[in-house]
Amino acid sequence: MIAVGCDHGGYELKLAVLKFLDEKGIEYKDFGTYSSESVDYPVYAEKVARAVVSGEYEKGLLFCGTGIGISIAANKIKGVRAACCSDKFSVEMTRLHNNANILCLGGRVVTPEQGIELVDIFLSTQFSGDERHQRRIDLVTALENK
Numbered sequence: 001m002i003a004v005g006c007d008h009g010g011y012e013l014k015l016a017v018l019k020f021l022d023e024k025g026i027e028y029k030d031f032g033t034y035s036s037e038s039v040d041y042p043v044y045a046e047k048v049a050r051a052v053v054s055g056e057y058e059k060g061l062l063f064c065g066t067g068i069g070i071s072i073a074a075n076k077i078k079g080v081r082a083a084c085c086s087d088k089f090s091v092e093m094t095r096l097h098n099n100a101n102i103l104c105l106g107g108r109v110v111t112p113e114q115g116i117e118l119v120d121i122f123l124s125t126q127f128s129g130d131e132r133h134q135r136r137i138d139l140v141t142a143l144e145n146k
């Protein structure tokens with residue numbers, strides 16, 4: 001199950017991605033926003049971030065204008081590893097090396113077609129499990145308590 005959220009800047013991209021998830025039969029919950037009316041992205045970042053760290057949702061997808069604000073907000077929640085990406089290599093690497101659990105995309109940065117391709121890579125790439133990458137992730141996690 002995937003947790004999905006956006007602000008107004010990412011709303012249209014989210015709709016395109018939800019259509020893709022529907023076509024693929026991938027289950028998700030849409031935490032809003034539900035229109036292109038202006039809203040505050042931290043609200044939706046928190047909803048999706050908390051859903052993911054609760055363990056109820058395996059991954060999250062967040063969309064804003066750039067993907068940046070919503071990723072900064074999501075990364076404030078302990079246990080979140082949110083990656084703001086706009087290219088295929090970075091998305092693949094953030095799963096393989098960072099075990100990112102939330103992908104953040106910019107609706108004003110990538111086209112719907114590009115966004116769908118990035119989501120597809122994110123959802124289908126497994127963490128490498130390599131010891132060195134796990135060690136680094138553990139060091140990142142330790143920063144949350146310093």
Ligand code: RB5
Nearest residue numbers: 009064065066068069070
């Ligand atoms: C909203 O205009 C815009 O600032 C927001 O979607 C996002 O790009 C912030 O990082």
